[in-house]
Amino acid sequence: MNNFDKVYHDLLGRIRSEGTFKDDRTGTGTYSVFGHQMRFDLSEGFPLLTTKKVLFKMIATELIWFIRGDTNIRFLLEYDNNIWNEWAFKKWVESEEYDGPDMTDFGRRALKDEDFNSIYQDEMKKFKDRILTDDDFSRKYGDLGNVYGKQWRDWIGPDGESIDQLKNVIEAIKTNPDSRRHIVTAWNPAEIDTMALPPCHSFFQFYVKDGRLSLQLYQRSADVFLGVPFNIASYSLLLLMVAKECSLEAGDFVHTMGDAHIYANHIEAVDKQLERNSFAPPSLKINSDASIFEIDYEDFEVVGYESHPYIKAPIAV
Ligand SMILES: Nc1nc(=O)c2c([nH]1)NC[C@@H]1CN(c3ccc(C(=O)N[C@@H](CCC(=O)O)C(=O)O)cc3)CN21
Numbered sequence: 001m002n003n004f005d006k007v008y009h010d011l012l013g014r015i016r017s018e019g020t021f022k023d024d025r026t027g028t029g030t031y032s033v034f035g036h037q038m039r040f041d042l043s044e045g046f047p048l049l050t051t052k053k054v055l056f057k058m059i060a061t062e063l064i065w066f067i068r069g070d071t072n073i074r075f076l077l078e079y080d081n082n083i084w085n086e087w088a089f090k091k092w093v094e095s096e097e098y099d100g101p102d103m104t105d106f107g108r109r110a111l112k113d114e115d116f117n118s119i120y121q122d123e124m125k126k127f128k129d130r131i132l133t134d135d136d137f138s139r140k141y142g143d144l145g146n147v148y149g150k151q152w153r154d155w156i157g158p159d160g161e162s163i164d165q166l167k168n169v170i171e172a173i174k175t176n177p178d179s180r181r182h183i184v185t186a187w188n189p190a191e192i193d194t195m196a197l198p199p200c201h202s203f204f205q206f207y208v209k210d211g212r213l214s215l216q217l218y219q220r221s222a223d224v225f226l227g228v229p230f231n232i233a234s235y236s237l238l239l240l241m242v243a244k245e246c247s248l249e250a251g252d253f254v255h256t257m258g259d260a261h262i263y264a265n266h267i268e269a270v271d272k273q274l275e276r277n278s279f280a281p282p283s284l285k286i287n288s289d290a291s292i293f294e295i296d297y298e299d300f301e302v303v304g305y306e307s308h309p310y311i312k313a314p315i316a317v
């Protein structure tokens, strides 16, 4: 087993053996542990898991969306990235303007009721088309509130001033590498209620030693089967980009989690994945000298990614 897949399988295995059942906001139910840490040494390759297929395009376009300070799903949909649809859709169907079929609790109902699921799929398709084609509609209902991108790039301070945390942290790494204050936080308590979902990957810190840049993330809540493979690759990609920007080598991505859970309806999928062996990890090339603020999805190249097939599982909304 390669080291990357191994530490991830260790977490799955730990939750399978020690995780206790816990109800959760989505009504799905989870097996959960509190407090877990994984470490990925990026000199060994790029941690895109190989025991199931993980879609790099979804990860890279979401990260570019954060870096641009964008909070509207239109950008994601332009790349056919559908991972945030449900949370924008929820705001739409709960709004005064929505007068279509009742979509209460659509996430869970779509799993249980086939007739409802087909009505839901129709409504979702109409919603996506409108986000892509209708500017006013998209401004109003495509926006997820002041989520990651807004806080990273345009945190509003007490006097209304804009704070660009990402730009500041990169400047500080370059000019004062030994600082212990290289921090970006998406957790803005004053704005949580504007957000479609309070930040899960909430807070990260950089660390420089011997020409190597490391990053540690605190993730308050971790959907270990669907979210975590994305989060690992996303922060590793961010680390590679910031390291390049600062002319440093990429060191370790340290992933610290609070409530690390497997949803009850992912257990079968997890057990299937746990039976698989890994391939050698891929590597990642950035084929451009553009700054992190200008980089495009097309500038990334995943080299040598061999994986087992997808394992489908429903997302808890
Ligand atoms: N319950 C939950 N888990 C999450 O991981 C999560 C949320 N909610 N809400 C916000 C974002 C959205 N994220 C998501 C959403 C969907 C997938 C997902 O379904 N992944 C599939 C393939 C997706 C596709 O093909 O479009 C996978 O197999 O990885 C992953 C991460 C991560 N976050």
Ligand SMILES: O=c1ccn([C@H]2C[C@H](O)[C@@H](COP(=O)(O)O)O2)c(=O)[nH]1
Residues within 6 Å of the ligand: 025, 026, 197, 198, 200, 201, 221, 222, 223, 224, 226, 227, 228, 231
């Ligand atoms: O990047 C992400 C975003 C979300 N998640 C998961 C973690 C939880 O399962 C849900 C959020 O629900 P809360 O009730 O707000 O904790 O989304 C993730 O793993 N990674």
